[in-house]
Amino acid sequence: MSNNKRERRGLMLILSGPSGAGKTALSRLLLSEYKDMELSISSTTRAARPGEVDGEHYHFIDDDTFRAMAKNGDFLEWAAVFGAFYGTPRAAVEIALAQGRDVLFDIDWQGAQQLKQAAASDLVKVFILPPSLGELEARLRKRDQDNDSVIAGRMARARDEINHWGEYHYVIVNGDVEHSMEDLRAILSAERRLRKRQPWLGEFVRNLIQPF
Amino acid sequence: MSNNKRERRGLMLILSGPSGAGKTALSRLLLSEYKDMELSISSTTRAARPGEVDGEHYHFIDDDTFRAMAKNGDFLEWAAVFGAFYGTPRAAVEIALAQGRDVLFDIDWQGAQQLKQAAASDLVKVFILPPSLGELEARLRKRDQDNDSVIAGRMARARDEINHWGEYHYVIVNGDVEHSMEDLRAILSAERRLRKRQPWLGEFVRNLIQPF
Numbered sequence: 139m140s141n142n143k144r145e146r147r148g149l150m151l152i153l154s155g156p157s158g159a160g161k162t163a164l165s166r167l168l169l170s171e172y173k174d175m176e177l178s179i180s181s182t183t184r185a186a187r188p189g190e191v192d193g194e195h196y197h198f199i200d201d202d203t204f205r206a207m208a209k210n211g212d213f214l215e216w217a218a219v220f221g222a223f224y225g226t227p228r229a230a231v232e233i234a235l236a237q238g239r240d241v242l243f244d245i246d247w248q249g250a251q252q253l254k255q256a257a258a259s260d261l262v263k264v265f266i267l268p269p270s271l272g273e274l275e276a277r278l279r280k281r282d283q284d285n286d287s288v289i290a291g292r293m294a295r296a297r298d299e300i301n302h303w304g305e306y307h308y309v310i311v312n313g314d315v316e317h318s319m320e321d322l323r324a325i326l327s328a329e330r331r332l333r334k335r336q337p338w339l340g341e342f343v344r345n346l347i348q349p350f
Numbered sequence: 351m352s353n354n355k356r357e358r359r360g361l362m363l364i365l366s367g368p369s370g371a372g373k374t375a376l377s378r379l380l381l382s383e384y385k386d387m388e389l390s391i392s393s394t395t396r397a398a399r400p401g402e403v404d405g406e407h408y409h410f411i412d413d414d415t416f417r418a419m420a421k422n423g424d425f426l427e428w429a430a431v432f433g434a435f436y437g438t439p440r441a442a443v444e445i446a447l448a449q450g451r452d453v454l455f456d457i458d459w460q461g462a463q464q465l466k467q468a469a470a471s472d473l474v475k476v477f478i479l480p481p482s483l484g485e486l487e488a489r490l491r492k493r494d495q496d497n498d499s500v501i502a503g504r505m506a507r508a509r510d511e512i513n514h515w516g517e518y519h520y521v522i523v524n525g526d527v528e529h530s531m532e533d534l535r536a537i538l539s540a541e542r543r544l545r546k547r548q549p550w551l552g553e554f555v556r557n558l559i560q561p562f
Contacts, residue, residue, distance in 0.1 A: 265545075267554075267555070267558065268558075270558065271558060271559070297559045300555060300558060300559050301559070303545075303551070303555055304545070306545060307544060307545060308540075308543055308544060308545055309545045309548065309551055311554070321543060324536065324539040324540045324543060325540045325543065327536040327539070327540065328520075328536045328537045328539065328540030328541065329540065331520055331533060331536060331537065332519060332520060333477075333515075333516070333518060333519060333520055333521045336521065339515070339521055342479075342523070343479070343512060343515055346479065346480075346482065346483060346512065347483070347509045347512050347513070
């Protein structure tokens with residue numbers, strides 16, 4: 139065998155899907171199982187809510203800093219939501235990918251679409267579906283037991299989100315978490331092996347075919 | 351869970367690489383392990399050689415039949431080599447894919463390039479590399495122990511073939527067959543899960559989001 143260092147390029151794993159489909163639980167399981175995977179942390183100009191930790195839930199930055207970074211192309215994507223800015227810092231992602239670590243994104247279809255413009259070949263886009271809307275509603279009711287109008291709003295948003303399933307490479311119907319994790323393991327296992335994620339191959343082939 | 355039939359679409363698994371890299375051994379292992387995979391059998395106008403069985407090694411057909419099929423678009427790709435025609439019959443492949451079976455192709459880069467024009471989204475292209483050219487030559491010498499000029503010719507063709515590694519989705523350095531089989535299993539496991547190979551998802555999502 140060769141002595142070439144076979145260091146792969148990391149990938150950007152996008153998990154989208156309606157609230158209640160199970161993205162967050164799957165994200166936690168992935169991060170605990172894959173030590174070479176990290177969660178992308180967004181920057182925002184909104185104030186931290188009680189319990190939110192700077193650098194863990196968000197990077198909390200001021201308006202001027204955000205605008206300067208956006209102007210400088212320092213975000214892979216950014217958007218204004220309810221008067222605050224949210225963005226994905228480019229540098230942390232690019233360092234991780236170059237060092238062979240994967241970056242996980244728990245974002246909706248709009249965030250995923252915007253990321254697509256930034257780095258298409260690095261993206262692995264997975265859409266998480268609930269097994270049924272009845273199941274989705276049951277999961278949401280467990281979270282907000284006494285607020286019907288919040289549930290109704292979330293169900294309407296869930297339908298909107300689900301309409302974008304066709305923009306993803308993979309779709310997982312998340313009926314059973316362990317089965318979905320098997321799907322995700324298979325996806326990661328192959329996506330990490332793609333030629334485009336094996337930058338060492340070029341040198342390996344050059345050494346292979348040079349006259350000896 | 352749903353009662354939808356979750357029948358996937360098959361894929362076309364292309365194995366290319368220089369003679370001696372181990373394509374044929376890997377093909378045999380794949381076909382014995384995956385019962386829902388079949389080897390694509392080419393049609394040819396050349397005469398059967400001793401030991402070759404019609405419908406197993408090739409479909410042996412006459413020149414007029416070949417020309418009529420080519421004119422009719424019945425081949426996914428075809429070529430003339432040393433005065434004989436070779437082609438991949440379209441119908442058998444399309445039936446297998448529609449029925450959720452994978453079709454394996456043990457072909458060189460030229461055959462793979464021509465297939466690409468026929469059905470790009472069905473293709474999973476894997477290039478098999480030897481760990482070194484010394485190892486490749488040793489493997490070829492085991493086959494043809496007493497013919498240096500044949501070996502030299504094959505080594506020259508091996509370099510030409512290897513130059514096309516960059517046209518494939520995956521590249522496997524076949525130093526250890528069991529390790530390469532693990533790579534192939536991972537590739538198949540994820541490629542079979544791709545959204546585009548899950549035609550049942552469209553109906554599943556329509557049923558999911560219809561008002562209930």
